[in-house]
Amino acid sequence: MRLILLIIFSITLIACSMDKKQTGTSEQNAKTFIRKATIEKTIDSLKSKMESPDMLRISKGVKQVAEFWTKEDGNDDDFMNYCVENFINSEEELSLAFETIQKNFEILNGHFNKISLSLKFAQHIDEGDVTPLDIMFGGYEPSSNLQDDLFSNKIAFYILLNFPHYTLEEKNNLGKSWTPKQWAYARIGDIFSSRIPAELMLKFGDLNNRCDNYIANYNIFMGSVIDKDNAVNFPIDMKLISHWNLRDEIKSNYKSENGINKQKIIFEIMKRIINQEIxxxxxxxxxxxxxxxxxxxxxxxxxxxxxxxxxxxxxxLLDNFKMLSAMDKYSPFYPTYIDRKFNQEMEMPFEEVENIFIELISSEQAKEVGKFIKERLGRDLEPFDIWYDGFKSRSNISDEELTKITSQKYPDNKAFKNDLPNILSKLGFSKDKALYLSEKIEVDASRGAGHAWGAQMKGEKARLRSRIGKSGMDYKGYNIAMHEFGHNVEQTFSLYNVPEYMINGVPNTAFTEAMAFMFQQRDLKVLGIKNSNPDEEYMHSLDVFWSSYEIMGVALVDMYIWKWLYENPNADAGELKNAVLKISKEVWNKYYAPVFGVKDQEILAIYSHMISYPLYLSAYPLGHLIEFQLEQNFKSKNFGEEVERTTTIGRVTPKSWMMSAVNSDLSAKPVIDAVKESINYFKNK
Ligand SMILES: [Zn+2]
Structure with a gap:
């Protein structure tokens, strides 16, 4: 997991684009406070003032200011005067303004991030008790008024006037020849894409809390669940949270005796939750x-x-829709939540993501892998076999034995911190680079499972958090620490070594997860344990394929539900439930029934993210695909050098990033091709 700071600017900083088809200029102007005639007059006035006016920038800039200008910002005359006085018409001046903005946003983001990190320290780090006062301070969001302030002092308008906002399409097309500095200009043009009233943001924060609470307290007490014969099948004190623990319990029962019965019970529980018959x-x-x-x-x-x-x-789910769609009218560049999630945050259009997913889940290989799993299980497939877990090639050393090694090696956070340069060297980083990175990463013992929290300004350190018990770091904690370490290395390179601060980071969450998984995947290698299984590579392809196959269906259901919500904005919870059931069955019947031989299943609707993090799910399968493409490309090269090369490209669009990183677009094809090979390998074995 990677914690993304909640500074309002980092949210808006996570990219932008304007879908022309859906936000025609005339319609926008109809909604703005400034009259159309004033906008025209302002443009003319600027034109007449300049010797060689840049008409495109003038027109775009003035219209952008008008989009966000409200009555409180001044009347039409104030608007015109502001634009005429503040428009920059020379390259040198613009470059100077860019440097100032870039420097000051590093100061703002960097310090707000540092404050949040410090205020949450007691909550996150395993030292002493957490008091209610700690939690009150931890919940305080220091940057919550920043956006309002920057509109009030008109810095926001200065940026809107002088730095054009580019649509995703423009970024992908024009970006082909952009220098890092031009990308950085475009990222400044992304900063102000919405002006959501603070009151609405507060209400949304409150809804988020209630949602999280609902999900966090949705446990099933498995010791109280009985089967048809009145027997208890699970440990008496077992408590499973929906959906994560329920799903993982299905996964872990592929190897256990009576496993299939337990899996069937959990499957029944899931259906009762989805149908709300529980x-x-x-x-x-x-x-x-x-x-x-x-x-x-x-x-x-x-x-x-x-x-x-x-x-x-x-x-x-409905409350989330109501709240998020209420923000639409304050987001002129991205007028729906679907736009904001796909075109702005992920910078991949809905249809493109949908097509990538469909290519994999409708492939012939899905049927082939399904058949292979059936053979391995020695029975017909059950719907819950979307979570089949038998392709993980674990080493033949047990977790207990591995824990012996890791807990001895890492008795506390300091021991892990001291070993960072050594770990990096084993991964192929040069001695210099290993020391350089290790200096910028701090290790803490966390209360929760673990996370990585990057810095937002140079001079500050990234934090690696993983669980370290009294008897040292167990294998699970070590495995998570390696994942978080991957995030930290990405965070460090992509902050310190990108050409411009404004493009720090990677394109979206899926990319940093891909980096983290690559480190996690190498955990045993770092311990000096070789996996001697000759099938490993082939098994890995099957594993990536099958887990992508599962989560892509889940993500598609999530995506189609949001389309339905926008088409049926007045639906009630009961109608929404019926729509979710219908959509999940449709996706199942189209892409899963041909593999599983059974129709009308609603299992794809069980994920809790759908309820509390709408439209987040597609990041997971994209992460799998990116990881796979990177691994294939890194194969014959030095891992350390490749990680450095790719994490210093900066936050361009996913399309541009992939071209620079692996010279091809993000695609399901490499995984599909690798699975073809795997199937052949096992057929001929
Ligand atoms: Zn992660």
Whole structure:
């Protein structure tokens, strides 16, 4: 996991584009406070003042200011005067303004990030007790008024007037010949893409908290779940959170005795959650017995009546839609949440992502791999086999033995910190680079599972957080630490070594996850343990393929639900539930039924992200594909040098980044091709 700071500018900094088709200029102007005639007059006035006016910049800049100008900012005369006085018409002056803006945004982002990091220290780091006051300070967001302030003092308008905003299409086309500095100019043009009232942001924050709470407290007490024969199949104190733990329990039962029965019970539980037929009183409650197949609840031995969960799950999703669509009118460049997620944040159009996913999930290889899994399991496929976990090529050393090694090697955070240069050398980084990076990364023992928190200004360190118990770092903690270390290396190179601060980072979340997975994948190699399994590479391709196949379907359901919401803005929670069930079955019937031989399954709708992080899910499969493409390209090269080369490209669009990194576009084809090879390999074995 990588923590992304909540500074409002980093959200808007995560890219921008304007979809021309959906935001025609005339329509925009109809909504703006400034009259059309004033805009024209301002443009003419600027034109007449200049010796050689740059008409495109003048026209774009003035219109951009008008998009965001409100009554409180002044009347039409104030607007005109502001534009005429502040428009820059020379390259040198513009370059000077760029340097000033870039320097000051590093100061703002860097320090706000440092404040947040420091205020959350007690909550995140495993030292002493956390008091309620710690949590109050930790929840404080120091930059929450920054955007308002920058509109009030008109810095925002200065930027809007002088730095044109480019659409995603323009960035991808023009960007082919852009220098890093031109990219940085374009990123400044991305900073102000919305002006959402603080009140609305506060309400959204509150909804987020309630959503998180709902999801975080949605546990199933497995010791209270009984099967058709009245038997308990799980440890009495086992508590599984939906959907993560439920899914992982399905995964872990491929190797265990009676595993298939346990998997079937969990599958039944999932269906009851999706359909909202789950008894309200078995959610987060272990005092009653629940038989999910017939859906019966018992108090002791006596069957009791119950009420089902009243579509709460879908009410939260609906509340998210209402809140996020209420922001549409304040986001002229990206007038829907779908636009903001895909065109702005990910910088990949909805249809492009959809096509990549469909290419993989409808491929002949899905059927082939399905057949292969069926053979390996010795039974017909069940819908929950989307989580088949048998392609992971683990070493033949048990987790306990590995823990012995890691806990001895890393008794505390300092030991891990001291070993960073050594780890990097083993990964192929030069001695100089290993020391350079290690100096800029600090290691803390975390309370939670772990995360990586990058700096936002040069001079500050990235933080690697992983769990380190009293008896040292166990293997799981080490494995996570390697993942977070990958994030930290990316964060460090992409801050310190990119050509311009304004393009620091990587294109989107999927890219940093890909880097983290590449480090995590090498955890045993770093410990000096060789995987002697000759099938490893072939198994890995199958693993990447099958996990992409699963999560792509899940992500498509998420995407289609949002399309439906925008088409049916007045739906209630019950109608939304029916739509989700219909959409998940449609996706299943189209791309999964041909592989599984069973129709009308709604399992793809179980993910909790759908409820609390809408439209986030597609980042996962894209991360898998990017990782795969990078690995293929790095194969015959030095890993350390390649990581440095790619993480210092900077935050250009995904298309441009992939061209620079691997000389091809993001695509499912490399994974599909590799799986063809794997299938052949195992056929001929
Ligand atoms: Zn991560």
């Amino acid at each position: 008894p309200q009183n078995v959610i987060n409650n272990g005092n009653l017995k629940w038989e999910p197949f017939e859906n019966k609840v018992y108090e002791g031995d006596k069957e009791i009546k119950f009420t089902t969960e009243p579509d709460t799950r879908y009410q939260y």
